[in-house]
Amino acid sequence: MKDLDLVNQQQSDTAVEEARRAIVRVGTSLFDRGYVHASAGNISARVDDCYLITPTDAALGFLRPHRLALVDDGGEQLAGDRASKTLTLHRRIYAADPTARFVIHTHSTHLVALTLAGVWSPDDVLPPLTPYYVMKVGHVPLIPYHRPGDPRVADLVTARIADRAASGTPIRAVLLDRLGPVVWGPDPAAALAVLEELEETARLWLTTGRQPEPLPADAIEELREAFGADW
Template sequence: MTQLPNTAVDEARNQIVRVGTSLFARGYVHASAGNISAKVGDCHLITPTDAPLGFLDPRRLALVDVHGEQIAGDRASKTLALHRRIYAADPTARFIIHTHSTHLVALTLTGVWSQDDVLPPLTPYYVMKVGHVPHIPYHRPGDPRVADLVTARIVDRAAGGTPIRAVLLERLGPVVWGPDPTAALAVLEELEETARLWLQTDRRPEPLPAHAIDELRSAFRAAW
């Protein structure tokens, strides 16, 4: 295992706590639903199982080595395997957030737009900041089969030239990732707000036309 400087681990701990506090304060998470992780060297930091994200103690975050063995902190979240597989499948991923955000869970209950795209491309910022978001059928929390499904989606989309930054787990909410906390938060926030728009407008708005999406690809390299 790579020797990690204490400053890197401490900074990652503080980032996870700041993100958890922010998500809780703004209503993106509740109770102990959801989890957050960060990749530090070849190790992973992840919130403990059943930990309320709004009241995290940085010293109790689970530190896991490259082999998935826990070396510090409280018992790791039951979704550790999913987080580790996402990091392995997408080398750009350094920070992962999973929430049970209200409008996105509601979307899975009322019906997603399609299995490949849970929401239509309604706004330019959804196209630019979020992109394609596949739907993952329901499995119990922590089911290892979910990691296989998510990994397959990441690999397929990357091979097609439209890499993904998120998936939506049926009845459980979004899992989003990025190179840092700010990028991951931006995906989550735009995804949840677009779901709210879609549901509040009774799912009637037309998607952006093809020429508008082509313009976003050309001007901003939108991965759509």
């Protein structure tokens, strides 16, 4: 039994270290490509019954693996620098969507600008302009403004997750008014794909004067049938 416990602990330690490297890699990539600036934004990963999250006021382009906050399932910090003030939101997303293993929040320029200029609708911040937006992103609701770290935001986000799951069109992202997107997925690559497609679609819509028409209903239905798109 002791040998089995040791093996399990070693596997858990390995998973935590892999998650540390993934968070640093994603943070660097986001910074290098202009998706984040200064100390805005945060990243987390769920590993077994624990969470890793970037520290409060950390610059995502200059993260250090050992300084990431390690938090247990009850929210108690076990190691690293003080956890981001959005920890509650991240933990609630993981609880609301069992498929979520990686969460990214940025203050991406075009998505924040979209909230300032006016979203397409509160239930869909952008129209379904392109097939890849429909397939990779899906519906994205707007979450009304609350101060950064306000725990009430977690209630609003998890309610949206539950509503969409019940309707058969689960969501992968929300847009916080004036604060930017929060996206999630089963792994870093999936979460990044959602963020990148979401920001790019916001850029397209804003730079075309918010004039393009959405994809027609028959085109969206074809994407549902061909690719299982959640729309």
